[in-house]
Amino acid sequence: LLRNDLGRVCEYGSVTVPDLMQLERYPQVHHLVSTIEGTLARDCSHLQALSRCFPGGSITGAPKFRAMQIIEELEPMTRGPYTGSMGYLGFNKTSRLNIIIRTAVKQKNHLSLHVGAGIVADSVPEAEFQETEDKAAGFLAAFKTSNQLSPSKPQSL
Structure with a gap:
């Protein structure tokens, strides 16, 4: 395309x-x-x-x-x-x-995480949802690690 x-x-x-x-x-x-x-x-x-x-x-x-x-x-x-x-x-x-396909955006105290999957005619909804979870896993692991490093302090990303 x-x-x-x-x-x-x-x-x-x-x-x-x-x-x-x-x-x-x-x-x-x-x-x-x-x-x-x-x-x-x-x-x-x-x-x-x-x-x-x-x-x-x-x-x-x-x-x-x-x-x-x-x-x-x-x-x-x-x-x-x-x-x-x-x-x-x-x-x-x-x-x-390039095309930005996975994104974390921080605005003040709000963090938005964006991932997606390619929906086509023969997509299986459950598989597409799993794909988005797989793509988000790296972000979520990084956020979890960040919070574990200093749980008593507010975290800034």
């Missing part, structure tokens, strides 16, 4: 996938990660490319516009930085960006 998005903002034929579905292992989950690259079209700025490509199709699903409408209708709160992007835009037209 992102290859398709990049194809709309890059020079024709320049979009490549040098790394396709490379397995990355983490203590709680495994990810298939791809690298997608392209040469930005001469008539497209970094900011235009960002607005046309994000949110990423791997987050919204397809068709993107309708999927985004459904997400907005169903989710009780906005996502904030979760499923957004982080990276840099270089003055030399070189950019490196």
Whole structure:
């Protein structure tokens, strides 16, 4: 899906996938990660490319516009930085960006933890819920360890 998005903002034929579905292992989950690259079209700025490509199709699903409408209708709160992007835009037209898929956001004394699962036509709800718990396990273990280090003092994350 992102290859398709990049194809709309890059020079024709320049979009490549040098790394396709490379397995990355983490203590709680495994990810298939791809690298997608392209040469930005001469008539497209970094900011235009960002607005046309994000949110990423791997987050919204397809068709993107309708999927985004459904997400907005169903989710009780906005996502904030979760499923957004982080990276840099270089003055030399070189950019490196990602999609933020697990996020902890602290605002004053409130901490929000965001994880998710990819819902598709043949998803099993219980398995998807378990996936979100698996993805949250690292955060929860870190929070528990943090609280055990100094239980008598208020914790700041």
